[in-house]
Amino acid sequence: MSKLKIMSAAVLSLSLLLAGCGNSAKESQQSEQKKTASSEVKITFLNSKGEIQAQLEEAAKEFSKENPGTTLEVIPAAAGQSPFEKVTSMYASGNAPTIAMLDPGDVKKFADKALDLSKEKWVNDAIDGSLDDAKTEDGKILAFPFAVEGYGLIYNKAVLDKAVGGNFDPASIKTRKDLAELIGKIQKTGVASNLLSPMDWSLGAHYLTIGYSVQSNKFEEVEAFLTNLKEGKEDLTKNEKLNGLLDTFDLLKENNINKKDPMSGTYEQGPELLGKGKVGLWFMGNWAWPQIKGFDTTNGNYGFLPVPISDNPDDYGNSQISVGVTKRLIIDKEQNSPEQQAAAKKFLEWLVYNEKGQDFLVNKANIIPAFKNITLEPQDPLAKSIKAYMNNNKTLRSMVTLPPDHWSQVGAFMQQYLDNKIDRKQLLKQIEGYWKSQQ
Amino acid sequence: MSSQKFFDKLKIQLLFSGPTLFAFFTVVILPFLYGIYLTFTNWDGVSTSHSFVGMKNYLAVLDDTAFWTSLYKTMKYVLLTVILINVVGFFLAYMLTTEIRGKNLFRAGFFTPNLIGGIILGFLWQFIFSNVLVYIGEHFKIGIFSSSWLADPDKAFWTLVIVTTWQYSGYMMVIYIAGLMNIPKELLEAASIDGANAFVRLRKIILPLMVPSFIVCVFLSLQRGFMVYDLNIALTNGGPYKSTQLVSMYVYQKAFLSQKYGAGQAEAFVLFLIVAIVTLIQVYVSKKREVEA
Incomplete structure (x- = not known):
């Protein structure tokens, strides 16, 4: 009798547990469907420059304001953690960021995962040599030059x-x-x-x-x-x-x-x-x-x-x-949908050609951009000094x-x-x- | 009939241990086997393809002198910390089971360091070693403290030993206190009536009866010593110039910084074997010394 009780109690709790799981799974499915129905695109950005995290989040808000239906989430890589480490673990969990900020030496390792960017508009405006180490032998450009230091x-x-x-x-x-x-x-x-x-x-x-x-x-x-x-x-x-x-x-x-x-x-x-x-x-x-x-x-x-x-x-x-270019952005094509990839491309373009994007790069984040068309003068003396040498x-x-x-x-x-x-x-x-x- | 009984038993068994077994299998056994598989490849941690390289990674382990140096350093560290943690822990426990005032307060105090995570402890002590002690050293002209211990390879090694001892001796103390309380009072009383002094009682009665506690504590401190990573990275970060890089940190960097996943994994497996052998020998040898009261 007591055995039966234990059994039934255990089965009951187990079924409850399972039901709980099932429900949440369904729910998340539904919410995902909802998202796609209203053509909302959510893209993620892995930031490995900790010092500009706050500024990037601001920029993400600006970007979403100008592009309704697109939200950009900035994920920080922990201080002292190499971006490579963080990105590989995100890939392994099937959760790759749409845009990842990598050290230039790691870009080529993502050759089969990164979207080819050679047809983007900004390619022609990039300063000389800033794309060299992101180019593959067959002419693909794997990464966007984010910061010159x-x-x-x-x-x-x-x-x-x-x-x-x-x-x-x-x-x-x-x-x-x-x-x-x-x-x-x-x-x-x-x-x-x-x-x-x-x-x-x-x-x-x-x-x-x-x-x-x-x-x-x-x-x-x-x-x-x-x-x-x-x-x-x-x-x-x-x-x-x-x-x-x-x-x-x-x-x-x-x-x-x-x-x-x-x-x-x-x-x-x-x-x-x-x-x-x-x-x-x-x-x-x-x-x-x-x-x-x-x-x-x-x-x-x-x-x-x-x-x-x-x-x-x-x-x-x-x-x-x-x-040199010390940080590069790649767009993932393996685990992100075409809509997400398109939104990510738009964001890169926004950085280079939109006034607010340029303002973020140069004035807010103190970055020396790798683009000829950005004429904003850097605000800080060290960036100015580098600009002069360049x-x-x-x-x-x-x-x-x-x-x-x-x-x-x-x-x-x-x-x-x-x-x-x-x-x-x-x-x-x-x-x-x-x-x-x-x- | 008996097979029916067997299945009944199995059902009950699976009902209770099944979920745990499943979790253990998926998060421990499977990654472990997959890890062993990776030691035979040249995977870099991200690419979608990798090829078999046979025993090459294991041969590379043999050739990697830096790995063996860091393993040697780890052995030294483990030896020192195991001795210090257990001596200090036992001493504290012994003191705090005698009739002194405020012993509960002391017990709580000595146990507290164990509640703080290794990373935070590391940063705390980094500040103490490179700022507080240097300040005191310069102020009172104490030569040994006048420059940061973390900047000198030998002293930096000792900072690891000191902080580890400080962190874990309180934990071991709790286990020893439990062991000491379990020693039958009548044995000690009988011995003192027979004229045994405190030292003889300690040597002839308390220590032999404490062997189970020693087994547990030595095992725990051995295993923690070999696996230490958080303290290593937060306190010295392997520095100065990699002189305090212990083996876990070395293996991690091999796999994720040098991006030699296969080689790093092979080193991790070698480390696993060594730790398993050492701890098994320890448990086997000390089990033999256990006595019944």
Whole structure:
């Protein structure tokens, strides 16, 4: 008798459970049908630039207002999580975002999932070279260039004006010797000359890769250099340009404000020291502006200096700063409906050609767009400085399509070098070893 | 008749354990088998196709010195934390089962760290090690604290050990307290009448009777030590320069950062085997030492 009771109770609860599931499934089906009936399109945007999340959400609202029936949801990728990681898990759960913001090096891995964008209007307005690493061999364009970023030695003009006794001219620094003199002058005013932040991404992905870019002003030759590295045919200890870059690194290391304990620095330390004028130079990129602004004491007088690699002012790299497309957008064609894909295309177009879209990019999100037709001037001094280098054609191409773990592995080698745990030769041998393991 | 009975039993069995079995099968067993399958491929985590590479990933594991270094570091970390957690945990439990005042307050206090997630703990202690201690060190001229422990490879390793011990000793303390309370009072009383002092009582009666608790606690701390990831990533993030990258973090980065899914999965499987062997040996060996009161 009691057994029967237990059984019936269990069966009852089980059936309740099942009924519950069934109901909700039906409901969601119905709501989906409703959506399609009123031709509502909902698209999603995976944002991997955390600092512009709020601005993007604003832009999404604007976009929906102008395009009734289309809603855009912005999904943030967690800080410190690589967009690749997030997107792959979203694909695996059958829930791929309509638009995904990826690092340029990952775009090609989505070749069979990304919509071909080569027929879009903005393709013709994109600045030269900004689509190169999103092109496939058969002429498809897989991704939209979302943001251009650049990096170099950021200077605080107030500190440098005082050091040189007058108006500092960034064009006056053309060689390592010039930089060394400048550093000496800054130190004479009683201020530390420079900060070298120890983050692996800064040292591995940004500083060291200048050494790859300056190998040649033709990108094919840089690529050939990397292929040789992979095959173990390059002897880095004899590579003059990379060694020149590391000589400059030694100079910066020697005069680093954190010299006693170089690994203790954090990213947060940089904007404060530079903004308050406690150092004259900081190796970083234009993304640091919002943080620098918080500590600014010079009315926004900042700009970039190139990282010199030799004492010859004419060498390639001595008057150029590294600039590149650092974020790209792909549209998914595998798990999103044609209507969603069309809406996503519309959004990209909106960014490039609509006044409000342009306003969002340049003024709200502080992004340097990769499009010739956008004439809005960037508001912040660092973006302005990069724009100026771009207008004068004084740019190095940023190395954005390196192997995905390059920044982390090579960054760790650079940190050891910064902390004097290994010498130059060991550093270069380790970098060679890393590349050989990439075959 | 008997087969009828068997089916009846099976029905009841399935009714109650079926849902759990189903869940266990779909979320543990299936991914586990699929993971083993992936170790024989060169999948990068996203592409729709992948090809078989045979044992190549396992051979790569043997060649990957960085993996073995991080495994060695993990072994060192596990050894140190297992000893420290259990010594501290047992000591706390022993103290808090004697007649001291406010022992419930102390028990709650020591247990609290265990309620905070590893990520938050990591950030908390990161602040303590790189700001608070440095400030104190500079202020009072204490050499050892004057620079951040997290910036030095050896000291950064010790920060992991210290924080882990702090986090888990309270948890183990609770298990030990339960064990200590279960020791029959009359045994201890009889022993003290026979003239055994506190130390002898501890060695001859309490410790042997506590073996089941030790088995559980050592097992838990072993397994947690091998699998530690959240604290590692939040406190040191493997730094400085990957010197404190423990094996879970290494494997994760291999699969998702280097995008070598097959190789990472193969390393994870090797890790699984090692952890399984170590914990099984531990349980087997210590089971033999169990005694009845």
